Amino acid sequence: MADSGEFREKVKKDVIRIMAETLEISPDEITSDLVFNSDLPFDSLQLYEFVIDVEETYNVRLPDELLDEVKTVEDMVDVVVKLSEKE
Amino acid sequence: MLNEEEQMSQALVRIFENVVLTEEKSLQAGYFKDLSIAEMHTLTAIGPYDARTMTKTAEDLGITTGTLTVAIDRLVKKGYVHRERDKRDKRIVRISLTHNGKLACRMNSKFHRVLAKHILAGYDEADRKKLLDLVNEVDVYVEQQLRRYDDSKNVRATASQVANDTTKEKK
Numbered sequence: 001m002a003d004s005g006e007f008r009e010k011v012k013k014d015v016i017r018i019m020a021e022t023l024e025i026s027p028d029e030i031t032s033d034l035v036f037n038s039d040l041p042f043d044s045l046q047l048y049e050f051v052i053d054v055e056e057t058y059n060v061r062l063p064d065e066l067l068d069e070v071k072t073v074e075d076m077v078d079v080v081v082k083l084s085e086k087e
Numbered sequence: 088m089l090n091e092e093e094q095m096s097q098a099l100v101r102i103f104e105n106v107v108l109t110e111e112k113s114l115q116a117g118y119f120k121d122l123s124i125a126e127m128h129t130l131t132a133i134g135p136y137d138a139r140t141m142t143k144t145a146e147d148l149g150i151t152t153g154t155l156t157v158a159i160d161r162l163v164k165k166g167y168v169h170r171e172r173d174k175r176d177k178r179i180v181r182i183s184l185t186h187n188g189k190l191a192c193r194m195n196s197k198f199h200r201v202l203a204k205h206i207l208a209g210y211d212e213a214d215r216k217k218l219l220d221l222v223n224e225v226d227v228y229v230e231q232q233l234r235r236y237d238d239s240k241n242v243r244a245t246a247s248q249v250a251n252d253t254t255k256e257k258k
Contacts, residue, residue: 045118048193052135052186061136064193066202 011084012077014057019073023055030076046087058084082084099225106202113198114160119191130167130184131160137169139181167191174241 012032020027023041034040042050051062054076060083062070070076089097111124120128132147145155145156159182162168167188173179182194207215239245 005155045190045194048190052148052189052193056186064196 004024004085007084008072008077008081011058011080015077015080016051016075022046022053030073031064032072032077034073035071036073036076037071054080060084110198111193114195118194122191124169126158126162127191127192127195129155129162130188131178133182133184133188133192133193135189135192136185138181141180144182146239162188210226 013049016027016030019030019040023046030040036042036047053066053083054060055062058080062079062083070079106221107124114120114122114124114127121149122130129144132144139157141159145152145253148251150154159168159170163170168182168184170180170182173181197238207218210218234249235245236242
């Protein structure tokens with residue numbers, strides 16, 4: 001990978017973009033520290049819409065057992081970066 | 088007062104029926120009203136990730152490929168399943184879930200997880216372990232009986248064997 005910092009930024013941008021599209025809010029309203037359960041108005045259908053879009057964008061698998069560990073937007077970025085590096 | 092065997096027997100049948108009924112009702116009340124419970128189980132057998140062959144999926148569901156083909160035709164029409172021929176071997180048909188199919192499959196898994204979570208919630212760690220061990224034993228025992236019928240050439244003889252044999256396999 002040419003630049004892991006650059007890749008991480010790209011993942012973060014994509015995660016926030018997909019999240020904003022799913023929730024129909026502005027990406028500017030989403031910051032890395034927001035918590036899925038309390039700060040983001042996902043219902044379970046929207047949450048899986050978001051997860052599946054992220055999976056398809058990065059060709060990774062995000063099963064429920066893994067999602068249990070994901071609390072914040074930052075955690076999601078971390079998981080996607082880690083899984084993409086394994087690919 | 089029912090004896091233990093009757094209590095167990097009634098509870099088993101009731102649990103099975105109520106899980107299926109709850110699943111069915113949650114489907115009808117939810118986002119995937121156009122899916123039957125059998126169709127949802129077909130989506131679950133295909134799974135949200137890799138494409139699968141018709142043969143293996145039919146085998147996992149315990150149905151013939153002919154029956155599966157009819158079900159898949161309907162699921163393709165409804166937009167839940169994608170079907171294509173293998174690029175190298177045209178005889179092989181591979182099926183996978185569309186975006187909506189993945190969504191339905193994951194929502195259904197969530198339903199089962201929530202049910203399990205709530206059942207376990209009232210117990211402390213030791214009791215949860217004990218409960219899981221007992222449920223696993225029941226699971227293994229029922230599966231053992233199912234396998235007997237799968238391999239059976241003579242259903243009557245198998246039924247009599249099942250009735251008389253009290254041995255239990257361990258997982």
